[in-house]
Amino acid sequence: MPSWFQKVRTAIAAAGILLLASCGSGSNTPQAAAQRTEFNIGWSIYAGWMPWPYAQQAGIVKKWADKYGIKINFVQVNDYVESVNQYTAGKLDGVTVTNMDALTIPAAGGKDSSAIVLGDYSDGNDGIMLKNAGSLADIKGRNVNLVEFSVSHYLLARGLESVNLKLADVKTVNTADADIVGAFTSPDVTAAVAWNPQLSEMKKQPGALLAFDSSKIPGEILDLMVVDSATLKANPALGKALAGIWYETLSLMQRDDAQGKAARTAMAKLAGTTLDTFDAQLATTHLYQKPAAAVAAMSAPEFATRMKRVRDFSYSQGLFGPGATSADAIGIAMPGTTLGNAANVKLRFDPTFMQLAADGKL
Known part of the structure; x- marks a missing residue:
């Protein structure tokens, strides 16, 4: 008997397949979406994602949102899988998620998503x-x-x-x-x-x-900020603000002074733990502290190799849904290459906004 989680994934994937069938085929271009000024981003507790809620608490989110004339609400969802399900269902505009789960829940369900911040990889977490x-x-x-x-x-x-x-x-x-x-x-x-x-x-x-x-297995479990591709296309200010928020917060938390310690202490409290424990968790989190490093990692040949390994495992477990006939059913776009069906891209690794941060153009 499949678990409830498998049933949820299968139902989402089946719905995506029906949607694609009704449209005739998949698309390599995100659907049109409306311009908006307010966005909701889901997050759940994990060491590599605690900079996001801290940034909201510290006013960094408001600072960058105000710069681009928008409002961003970070919404905590206590259950990680539920946060991704809510995003997939359209209740959230973005979510903190791993590379595999971005592929097997929203992408497999037909939702076109863009990973715009490569935050870290799990290095013992x-x-x-x-x-x-x-x-x-x-x-x-x-x-x-x-x-x-x-x-x-x-x-x-x-x-x-x-x-x-x-x-x-x-x-x-x-x-x-x-x-x-x-x-x-x-x-x-x-x-x-x-x-x-x-x-x-x-x-x-x-x-x-x-x-x-x-x-x-360094570099195989990635932690991302993923947003709806159509929403991002219609509202690039959201991508710019999120990148600005992320790198300002990372810069602050990495400081070896009272301000850096205070930031990490606040993050630890938000995660329900102590500073010492949180710092120990950060030690097993390979944060891409500089945007240029994240862009380089996303553009490296081994990035596609690792994603292929994750993709092949996901397909072998039936996580692409009953209508997928091969591991190539879902297209995964990365800098310089596309893995799988280029006419049905549903997961995009987009370094655009990280590159703007690296170039000082946010």
């Missing part, structure tokens, strides 16, 4: 936790609690590969990110996959072993 184990190989035959078909599922598959095991060698148990810490405290749960800040709490459990983490 996602991990596989075990109890009563000496190594990852001991996971064989166990139930594994995780957010099914998310990057946690992808990390599990990559970890299993490293010890010559397959997904068929374990049984996954779908668990919301908000519930994963509580689940891991149960004696019955001996294997789980999570991301920070939940991961750091799970490490504190007696006998817990971090058996595999994302530092073993």
